[in-house]
Amino acid sequence: MPGCPVKWITVCEIARAHRLSVVEDAAQGVMASYKGRALGTLGDLGAYSFHETKNVISGEGGALLVNAPQYVDRAEVLREKGTDRSRFFRGEVDKYTWQDIGSSFLPGELIAAFLWAQLEEAESVTEGRLRSWQVYHDLLAPLESQARLRRPVVPAECTHNAHMYYILLPDSQTRDGLMHELRGRGIYAVFHYVPLHSSPAGRRLGRAARALPVTDSVSGRLLRLPLWSGILPEEQATVVSAIADYLQRG
Numbered sequence: 001m002p003g004c005p006v007k008w009i010t011v012c013e014i015a016r017a018h019r020l021s022v023v024e025d026a027a028q029g030v031m032a033s034y035k036g037r038a039l040g041t042l043g044d045l046g047a048y049s050f051h052e053t054k055n056v057i058s059g060e061g062g063a064l065l066v067n068a069p070q071y072v073d074r075a076e077v078l079r080e081k082g083t084d085r086s087r088f089f090r091g092e093v094d095k096y097t098w099q100d101i102g103s104s105f106l107p108g109e110l111i112a113a114f115l116w117a118q119l120e121e122a123e124s125v126t127e128g129r130l131r132s133w134q135v136y137h138d139l140l141a142p143l144e145s146q147a148r149l150r151r152p153v154v155p156a157e158c159t160h161n162a163h164m165y166y167i168l169l170p171d172s173q174t175r176d177g178l179m180h181e182l183r184g185r186g187i188y189a190v191f192h193y194v195p196l197h198s199s200p201a202g203r204r205l206g207r208a209a210r211a212l213p214v215t216d217s218v219s220g221r222l223l224r225l226p227l228w229s230g231i232l233p234e235e236q237a238t239v240v241s242a243i244a245d246y247l248q249r250g
């Protein structure tokens, strides 16, 4: 589930066996953890996104977490447009020069100030989202007992950040029909994602070892429910009763 990591031990074992570095896409993982360790700090490198669709935002932008010491120096040069300007400012070299590839990745002050305020509120934002997440989870329990849908499962070792709430429908026709029904009632629910291995670029650039039937099936049956900071429980109840109407009718 997003904001909730994969079986991390397995990833690390595979990486160690093949002497690979692990780059952790923790884009949606700010404030979530695995066995008490923050997401983004598990891989050799970790990436957070502060895109406007995430929990903590600066419009566009993100952060690279450099967890493996051997990458620190190069990361600093890449960030400084390929130069050793940071070392120059620390007085470690007497002039700064072009060293490597790089670019202008830094946010300007206004965006940084906006993000700072967001980060100061990160705990309350996460707590609020977790409360809203739980509202859906409780309201949808009866429909799961009737086997009309399945709710997300959070493994015991994960602390998630309520980045999204989704339901799994029995088949893709039901999912598409429900999505259409909700649209008709002014409720914008979307599905996510088209699996990478079946996307045009994924087919061109990627390689799946075998068919991925579980991924294909889940992506056809998943529906995300509206969830934002400050959504009201009454609004969530409206969403859930629309879902119940549709599923219990069919």
Ligand SMILES: *Cc1c(COP(=O)(O)O)cnc(C)c1O
Pocket (backbone or CB within 6 Å): 025, 027, 028, 048, 049, 050, 051, 060, 061, 062
């Ligand atoms: C949002 C997201 C990204 C992209 O983040 P940007 O900040 O827009 O580059 C990458 N991976 C995952 C899993 C995401 O959710």
